Amino acid sequence: MMHTLVLFPFFALIILNLPLRVIFRRLSFWVVFALSLIQIFLVFFPQNAFWGTHFNFLNTFFRFNLSADGLSMVMLLSIGIVTLTALLVARQMITDSDRMALFCSLLLIAMAGMNGAVLVRDIFSLYVFLEITAVASYIMIAFDKNIFSFEGAFKYLVLSAVATAMMITAIALVILFSGSTEFYLINYAIRASAHTSLIVLSLGLFLCGFFIKAGLIPFHSWLPDAYSSAPAPVSIFLAGIVTKTTGVYTLIRIFISIFGFNGQSQRILLLAGIISVVIGAIAAITQKDFKRMLAYSSISQVGYIILGLGCASSLGIAGAILHIFNHSVFKSLLFVNSAAVETQTGKTNMDEISGLGEKMPVTAVTSTLGALSCAGIPPLAGFWSKLLIILALWVGGLHVYAVVAILSSVLTLAYLLSIQRKLFFIKGNSEENSQIKEAGFGISLASTLLAFISLATGVFFPFIINSFIVPFGKIFGRF
């Protein structure tokens, strides 16, 4: 019944928009709310019949080959959480009911696209569902229809089209040497194939394509513009899950399910990862706009995930996958906080804002938790995933990478604490701040929930390790 995770958002989209649109559009919020909650709920019951059995009636029409392993489950959970967050923030920020209904429809499209992408086991279907997510993202970024959002959307569109062209060429090469599009058949073909040059070429094209989608340095030029020019709920959605699914998840998937690792690909991943970690962190320090700073911080954090993948060990991959989840949570949280500050002050330049801590206590506390988790401070969630990645680097004999990763983490702490201090904890202009109050219920609820998840994942990590980390090891163990 896994296909309902794609079909229900699709059906909901049609029902909400076509017949009786005037009546149903009021329900848009609640439909997306319910679908994302159900998705989160289902992930906590991996033994549930939902993940295995086939629902006979739907199955007569739709015969899809889908499967969900631990990695897919983590992605589905992240998709559910981030969609819910973006929805709560959007309800607060998009006041026009028509536009809210359209935003909900876009969320449904993106949800169907991402759910499809994490469940398929076919390289061409993966491409189709990545395209769905990408198209929904372009529209979302340009949602405000001002010149900056159009510029951000256009940059993303152009670079994403380049990535797409690379991916489709790589898929054509894969079909050429394997004669198939299914992951496991390609994997067999690669092991038996003598066409080494074709395999290397297709892997290279895939890597470039996914690096662009993930926004890794030097393919990152679209990312800060897109994140900072998009409306706040879209920034949350993009930073929290879209780039993680379209770039990072796909990268991990093609390595563990299709290509496997060798010395060269491992070196490329490690190099790309460490460059992004360091340059992303350095670029973040120099930013004055806090949304741009968070965007560069995202590049740096994605670098950690790629470093974990580059270790090519079950520990490294477990760390990478856990860091995807943690990053979804704490980066969404920080973007929710930035939305709160933006709505209340109307500014995004850090030099113009200060002393909001007293006026916005919920935002101040939750954003401090988010920043500490992002910097990898115990006992928050970010600490454990970074620890796993750095341990994996150390155990794998990559000592220099491990040391640089730790130093960059200190850099992350430095810039995130400086923004916390500037925005919330130093005394501000009391006249300017007199009108400011805490952001509304939706934003506060979203930030509190995310801060709670970040804290709970960190504190209860010893319990989580058995239910999550061990299965991750098994994923990798198969190949």
Next chain:
Amino acid sequence: MNLHLVILIALIFAALWTVMTRSLIRSAIGLALTSAILTIVMFALNAPLAAVFELSVCAGLISVLFVSTISLTHPLSRQEILQHMKDRLTRFWYLPILVAVCAIILSALDIKFSLKLPAHETENDVRVVLWNLRQFDILGQIIVLLSGVFGVVILFREKNKK
């Protein structure tokens, strides 16, 4: 083999012309020409159905859409056209060189692989492929189309109101 080479070179020239030509309408025609040449390549590679789709959709339908949209825009003056041409040349002057360098490198690499094209008779019927084997992709295509519709509704609707 030589004929294939000529077709491929023509394809590259048509594509270069599309990017570097001076006006949008010529670009649209260049794109149609590229698609038409690609159709010939597809026929030569035993893929008549893909060729028919390429010819009817890419060379036909999309060109019609492009040309009609361009005809709705304000035409450029002669001076603007000259400026535009200059801009394009300064922006894309390296493209022919890049193509030539890539061609030289690829021919120097002398990549050889035994390409086994499926025999025409053994290919799956396109109906079977579309409706039975690639069902999930069809669903994906429908969702992509719907997102395109939403894009138009969200990004252009207010303009109509004004």
